Amino acid sequence: MEEAIVLVERSGRVGIVTLNRPRQLNALNDALMDALGEALLSLDADEGIGAILLAGGPRAFAAGADIAAMVDWSYMDVSQGEFITRNWETIRRVRKPVIAAVAGFAMGGGCELALACDIVVAAQTARFALPEVKLAMLPGAGGTQRLPRAIGKAKAMDMCLSARQLDAQEADRHGLVSRVVPDERLMDEALALAREIAAYSLPALIAIKESVNRAYESQLGEGILFERRQLYGRFASEDAHEGMKAFLAKRAPEFSHR
Structure with a gap:
């Protein structure tokens, strides 16, 4: 039996959602985003949950959108199918705090997903980039809008136009992430923070x-x-x-x- 692409568990008043496509470095396809949205909304509706922790894997939080799935799409395919709008934006409907625990690569859509969360706890190995320009594309899941608000126009332009990567320390300095922790402590620190928040009203x-x-x-x-x-x-x-x-x-x- 194939393992679920999104894993959900509960730890006290914290709901933990883990992206689970490790062989694809958690590349974000429609199936994964549908499952993620369903998990987030379910936890948001759960009266016993006060905060949500969103995690990836040790090598990648999410390495970006699944390019193989979209290579042959046309304008009408994405327009009529409401690409991104239909499921990537579900996280905006979540009213409870969402904490992202980011290790490894957060590239393209993975970086945009982290930006959509309320707090980003980054491991020292975390790397953030919006490299869509290399594909003659643009960051279209909120990247061109959320990134300048997070780190300012100059840095956002640099990342979007040159595909420059930020390591965890630079991302912290410029306001993309909330705090940086040792890799081996990432989930412990992020879960402790989520529990602290969830204990409040x-x-x-x-x-x-x-x-x-x-x-x-x-x-x-x-x-x-x-x-x-x-x-x-x-x-x-x-x-x-x-x-x-x-x-x-x-x-x-x-x-x-x-």
Whole structure:
């Protein structure tokens, strides 16, 4: 029996999703992206899950889109089939925090998938690139839009126009990743972070994620108004009142995630 191309497990309040096409270095084809989207949405709907950890393998988080699958596609094939829009963008619908654990290659679509996550924990061996220009293509799964917002126009232009790779340390310096850890500690560190986040109030986590994304995507004035509405909404939350009472009583809060 063929092994699943996406593996899903649970560790307490953390859902762990692992890309599982090791022979293809987790090249991202439609089948894999369909399965990934299904796994993410299922965990997002699970009341017992507070954060999601997305991992690849030790050699590659994901080495890019599966070129062999698309080499003969026409314009009408990708347009009518809603290529990328149909399944690659599913991650945007996930309201819970998504942490990427990246080791080895995160190339092309793999880099774009990491960029779509909320936090990127990179192993020291991680390598990031958007080399689509070598194929007379462009990064089309959000790369030309998310990368400049993450690392600035100059670095993004360099990566997109020259196919330059960034190692983990340079990616960290320029804001592509959140933190860098030793390879042998990657999953332990990423899981510990996911558990720490998942222990907080889920409604608060969702509000924070939505607010930061609004800052990323809108003007300051609109973002401030959105943040203020989210803040006022916290006062309707059981968890917010529990958190404040626990702070005043100098005890650990007991969140109901309501």
